[in-house]
Amino acid sequence: MDRTQVNVYIEVSIRGPAVREGAYLYVLEYMLHDQPVTRCGYCRHESTENQLTLEALIRASERVRKPAEIRVFTHCGYVFNAIRNGWPQEWKAAGWKTAKGKPVKNVELWDRLLCGEQPHIFTATEQDHSYREWMLSELERKEKDHVGK
Template sequence: MNDKSKFPEVTIYTDGACTGNPGPGGYGAVLLFNGHRREISAAYRRTTNNRMELMAIISALKALKKKCRVNLFTDSQYIADSINKGWALRWKKNSWKRSRTEKAQNIDLWEKLLDLLEKHQVKVQWVRGHAGEAGNEKADALATAAIRTANFLVDETYEKNNSHSDRS
């Protein structure tokens, strides 16, 4: 048995959305495994689009009960590049600095995501948003529907760190 066949293969589509950036936001994730489908979504009263993109992936990976091979599709170039080009790992190695003077954004979520990426074999692929990719369109619909429910959670880290300024 080769290493690839040891772990179940899961396909995940994720998306985040905000009405205003920052503003009310939501995320959606679609997990596909062996003919089964699971959908996850949530909304936050004050957050950013990038935080929702990250939370979508974190929630989807947390939903996996054991180590998996994951094909992850996101329309966030920020997420895809930060993972695939090693930016996020470099930020972590450099005490969460993007440069000598600039601190990385969304550190709390990147820490969680990097930990989860170590638990699975994840291939991150960027897809163009709103281009008819069924999984991405469904994740987007889940994210926007979550916002419309107005059943908001509190993004405590974001709200605590951005009570006076809104950047990330």
């Protein structure tokens, strides 16, 4: 099956496992007729870094209508390592238990990512990208707008 190559760049406004007000911004990028096409998404609510990152990835991947190879650019170590090492597929096969037999956190998000309408293949990278500065400044601007309301 010939798969579309898609990049998803994700930035979040919070770090760590504590639940607090935060936001994500993603940029979805693919080629159409040899021209780059981008789509963006933003959301703000109480969450953790991992949850925001997963939600951004789910929202972005839901916009991809054909089976694709989706390369995820994220600085969220947990999500990066899980995708890179194929843990979600292992967790699902083990009844959503970790290798140590503990329940997987955010199972509903991981399951939603794996069970999307299209059978995407995900890979992950922590490398910086050309959208990063813009995304971080956009998150900061939206934060200031939110606080000012």
